[in-house]
Amino acid sequence: MTAITFDKVWKEYGDHVVLERINLDIAPRSFVALVGPSGCGKTTFLRMLLGEETATRGQILVDGVPLKAEPDSDRGVVFQRYSVFPHLTVLQNVMIGREFEKSALLGKLFGAQRRTAIEEASKLLYEVGLAGHETKYPASLSGGMQQRLALAQALNRRPKILLLDEPFGALDPGIRADIHVLIRRIWNQNNLTVVMVTHDLSEAFRLGTRVIAFERPRNRPEELERYGATLGGDLPVPPVMPKTQAGPQPGATITQDFEVWPRKIAADLNGASAAPDAPPDLSLPKDSEKALH
Amino acid sequence: MRAINMKPNFGWHVVLACLPFIALAAAYAISSDARLTANPNDKLLPALGTIVEALRLHAIVPDARTGIYLLWSDTAASLFRLLSALAISAAIALVFGIVTGLLPLARSTLGPFISVASMVPPLALLPILFIVMGLGEASKITLIVVGTTLKLIRDLAQRVEEIPREQLIKAQTLGASTWQIALRVVTPQTLPRLLDALRLEIGPAWLFLIAAEAIAADSGLGYRIFLVRRYLSMDVIIPYVLWITLLAFLMDYALRLIQRKAFPWFAGARSA
Numbered sequence: 001m002t003a004i005t006f007d008k009v010w011k012e013y014g015d016h017v018v019l020e021r022i023n024l025d026i027a028p029r030s031f032v033a034l035v036g037p038s039g040c041g042k043t044t045f046l047r048m049l050l051g052e053e054t055a056t057r058g059q060i061l062v063d064g065v066p067l068k069a070e071p072d073s074d075r076g077v078v079f080q081r082y083s084v085f086p087h088l089t090v091l092q093n094v095m096i097g098r099e100f101e102k103s104a105l106l107g108k109l110f111g112a113q114r115r116t117a118i119e120e121a122s123k124l125l126y127e128v129g130l131a132g133h134e135t136k137y138p139a140s141l142s143g144g145m146q147q148r149l150a151l152a153q154a155l156n157r158r159p160k161i162l163l164l165d166e167p168f169g170a171l172d173p174g175i176r177a178d179i180h181v182l183i184r185r186i187w188n189q190n191n192l193t194v195v196m197v198t199h200d201l202s203e204a205f206r207l208g209t210r211v212i213a214f215e216r217p218r219n220r221p222e223e224l225e226r227y228g229a230t231l232g233g234d235l236p237v238p239p240v241m242p243k244t245q246a247g248p249q250p251g252a253t254i255t256q257d258f259e260v261w262p263r264k265i266a267a268d269l270n271g272a273s274a275a276p277d278a279p280p281d282l283s284l285p286k287d288s289e290k291a292l293h
Numbered sequence: 294m295r296a297i298n299m300k301p302n303f304g305w306h307v308v309l310a311c312l313p314f315i316a317l318a319a320a321y322a323i324s325s326d327a328r329l330t331a332n333p334n335d336k337l338l339p340a341l342g343t344i345v346e347a348l349r350l351h352a353i354v355p356d357a358r359t360g361i362y363l364l365w366s367d368t369a370a371s372l373f374r375l376l377s378a379l380a381i382s383a384a385i386a387l388v389f390g391i392v393t394g395l396l397p398l399a400r401s402t403l404g405p406f407i408s409v410a411s412m413v414p415p416l417a418l419l420p421i422l423f424i425v426m427g428l429g430e431a432s433k434i435t436l437i438v439v440g441t442t443l444k445l446i447r448d449l450a451q452r453v454e455e456i457p458r459e460q461l462i463k464a465q466t467l468g469a470s471t472w473q474i475a476l477r478v479v480t481p482q483t484l485p486r487l488l489d490a491l492r493l494e495i496g497p498a499w500l501f502l503i504a505a506e507a508i509a510a511d512s513g514l515g516y517r518i519f520l521v522r523r524y525l526s527m528d529v530i531i532p533y534v535l536w537i538t539l540l541a542f543l544m545d546y547a548l549r550l551i552q553r554k555a556f557p558w559f560a561g562a563r564s565a
Binding site: 050052070071072073075076077079081082083084085086087088096097099100101104105106107108137138139140150153154156157159 | 457459460462463464465466467468469470472473476477478481482556557558559561562564
């Protein structure tokens with residue numbers, strides 16, 4: 001159970017105020033989605049929570065204790081890109097958390113400890129739907145699979161807080177829907193407080209128990225430097241339990257096959273001219289094709 | 294069709310790649326023939342037969358005075374100097390490159406010094422090295438080390454700084470210490486880049502080697518070509534230069550091969 005408190009937090013870079021007087025209590029087990037226009041400081045907010053940036057004024061408390069000033073294993077993170085290590089295989093990427101924990105000198109495990117670590121990692125990979133990809137390198141995985149791997153890697157150290165920095169922003173809509181189910185299940189099954197930055201409002205409302213909007217109330221050019229963003233809206237969303245459980249992903253197959261322009265194809269087959277409301281014929285007439293050569 | 298869209302297939306690629314080599318060989322053969330017709334004793338552009346004979350005398354006939362095979366003993370001496378120097382450079386550069394690239398405190402301490410020191414022309418140091426270390430192997434190896442290490446360090450430090458910040462943060466959230474990050478995250482990703490940097494330093498390394506051998510040595514490829522220069526022995530110099538070129542090319546090729554075989558993830562990660 002991990003509660004996070006922002007107590008009058010300001011963030012400034014020199015004269016430039018990024019965040020202004022942030023007061024916020026995040027209840028344990030929340031799934032908080034941070035939304036807002038780009039450049040409004042939501043990533044700065046997350047970086048402060050990560051310990052990568054420190055607050056200029058005010059403090060951040062986790063369960064009443066001031067946050068450590070550098071990243072540690074209490075807080076897991078998944079970024080939009082570069083979250084996984086390109087030189088390690090899928091399995092090694094997940095195992096490395098345990099290796100850091102158990103082997104201070106070499107960062108590498110041997111013998112029985114290694115076998116336990118492999119077992120744990122394989123189980124996590126199965127849960128995120130990456131079973132069977134253990135020996136691949138991240139570069140040969142799709143974007144969605146890389147993010148699943150990053151999740152498994154972050155979960156291996158059992159963090160209390162999971163921070164997500166636009167983790168699904170670069171994914172195709174279909175893949176994003178799948179991974180939403182996964183992150184929901186992870187949040188349900190683990191004792192996690194999740195804070196996610198996103199620019200996708202529907203994603204924020206679908207996943208979050210609480211949606212927090214950042215905005216800059218004073219937005220005139222001369223004001224931009226001196227006034228930072230504040231919390232604009234704070235919308236609690238009733239927790240929604242997932243309806244479906246995503247199991248391990250089977251190999252791809254054609255499940256659905258849409259014919260987008262069936263009428264046109266039918267018309268062409270009949271040798272008749274296209275139906276009036278059919279899309280325009282985009283192929284070039286035969287002689288114009290010749291003229292191009 | 295536009296020129297930018299005309300691509301050779303494999304056969305044409307091979308033919309086109311051979312063209313410049315054939316053109317150079319043909320130009321040499323023609324000029325050599327012309328000069329030798331005018332003056333059969335011309336030494337400047339010896340005929341192929343003369344070169345082959347000189348090569349035979351150096352490679353497969355033992356030297357009349359010492360009984361050693363000159364080409365091979367020269368090659369062994371030069372390669373020993375070159376490879377041991379490059380190994381020392383690579384080891385120093387790996388350590389200092391990672392330390393200065395990863396630790397801001399080390400970067401503040403060593404960064405400006407390395408930037409200044411890498412501007413010292415290494416050949417200007419050669420007299421100092423000869424005075425301090427004598428004329429033996431140590432001063433030649435040191436010259437190559439001095440000439441290549443600082444650039445390697447700078448290059449590697451930059452490669453380390455280019456590792457995405459996200460990876461270092463991620464490692465910390467997985468509980469890694471600075472030492473563990475250096476060992477398991479940074480070093481393995483720096484090694485293939487070190488091979489790239491080394492490939493670029495092969496040329497300068499040969500330059501320093503030949504310069505050092507030309508000035509003071511009793512064996513080595515550079516020593517030999519500067520020795521026979523006194524007799525205008527182009528028939529020895531030309532095959533020696535070709536041999537040095539071939540060795541440098543093979544070293545470059547070997548480093549590329551090692552990079553591909555030892556770091557199979559690297560090609561994919563680089564293009565991503």
